[in-house]
Amino acid sequence: MLKTLLNSLKGTDWEMLTDFVSPVFFDVVPTLGMANVFGKIAKDYANKPLFRNVSEEIQSKIGDPLAVKLAPGEKANNKGWIQELSSDDKKNFGEKVLQLYFAQLFSCDVNILDLRAQSFSSISTWSPNSIYYRWNPEFKDAVSLMYKGFYLDDNEAFKTGLRQMNLEHAADIFRSHFGSGDQDAVVFKLSEFKKSFHAIFVSCKENRAKLHPDFFALGVYLVCLYDNLEALGVPLNVRRAFSAAQGLS
Numbered sequence: 509m510l511k512t513l514l515n516s517l518k519g520t521d522w523e524m525l526t527d528f529v530s531p532v533f534f535d536v537v538p539t540l541g542m543a544n545v546f547g548k549i550a551k552d553y554a555n556k557p558l559f560r561n562v563s564e565e566i567q568s569k570i571g572d573p574l575a576v577k578l579a580p581g582e583k584a585n586n587k588g589w590i591q592e593l594s595s596d597d598k599k600n601f602g603e604k605v606l607q608l609y610f611a612q613l614f615s616c617d618v619n620i621l622d623l624r625a626q627s628f629s630s631i632s633t634w635s636p637n638s639i640y641y642r643w644n645p646e647f648k649d650a651v652s653l654m655y656k657g658f659y660l661d662d663n664e665a666f667k668t669g670l671r672q673m674n675l676e677h678a679a680d681i682f683r684s685h686f687g688s689g690d691q692d693a694v695v696f697k698l699s700e701f702k703k704s705f706h707a708i709f710v711s712c713k714e715n716r717a718k719l720h721p722d723f724f725a726l727g728v729y730l731v732c733l734y735d736n737l738e739a740l741g742v743p744l745n746v747r748r749a750f751s752a753a754q755g756l757s
Contacts, residue, residue, distance in 0.1 A: 528705050528727040536712035541721030549621075549641055549725065559638035562618050570611040574604060578620075579635045590625055595742055601631045602737050602744045603752075608634070609733050610753030614652055618642040621725065623732040625739045639732075641725040647673065651726065658686055659750045673723070677715040678708045691746040696737035701730060 552558060559580055567578045593601065605623055612619040622636035629635050650672035657666030670676045685704035687694055705727065712719055737744065 528702055528731050530702070530706045530709055532706065532709040532713055536709050536717065537719045537723065538721060542724050545641070545721045545724050549639060549728070552640060553638050556638060559640065562620065562640050565618065566612065566616050566620060569615045570608070574607055574611065575632055576604065576608065577633045579629075579633055580638065589630070590628075590739060593631075597631065598740045598742045599744060601628075602740045602742060603749045604631065605733065605736050606744060606746060606749035607753045609729070610655065610750050613648065613655070614753060617645070617648070619729065621729045621732055623729070623736055625736040627732075628736075639728070641722075641729075643725070644720065644722050647720050647722040654682070655750065656754075658683070659691070659747055673720055674717045675708070675712070675719070677717060678711040681707045681711060687746075692748065693743035694746045695741070695743050696734050698731070698734045698738050701734045 563578045563580045570576075571578050590598070590601070605628075609623060618640055620636050620640045622639045624636075627634060627636040650669045652669070653665050653672070654669030657663065657669055667676055667679060670679055670682065675682070681704060685700075709719075711717075
């Protein structure tokens, strides 16, 4: 039933929700839990008053420090304007989007997932669709700990975050996905993201490990991020964006 529902979204604005799902995914995520997460996102999508409240909450916590105006309800332009930016401006914009990604995770209980290029009408104006999700607190803390462990070179914290998500068996896949070196010149490709997530799902199946249902919402969040950053086509300093977001939390 859930597969049929997801397939029905192809060709719609909701297609992004299916972009990272491979056949193995349905073997490693509890069907009922994932259906609940999907249903929550779909139900909240229609609740515009609640989205305005969510936007105000997020704006107060991270929007002003990042100099980003959250403008829900305003029609964003298509992403063609991004291609007119200089290479340096693309890098600045890409790192700002990365800061938004990290800062929401670290600082906000509810995150707006729509970071797609088309949800921005300028470098500093974000007009996302009402696709948002309130994390399970334990899951959010585990994801945050995983990122902080990796980018702060704290291997114990990194492994603890993964263990809390039942993903310690996939530690090498995550390290490979994040990249070696200083992560100061990362080029984002959606195809590589899908490849990494498929490998994670396969590892879960082989290790008889079940993923937390919120992993579906995290996947949507990451698909939106990659949609934006792939369109920029420039290397980005992820570690610097992470450090800047840390300063906001």
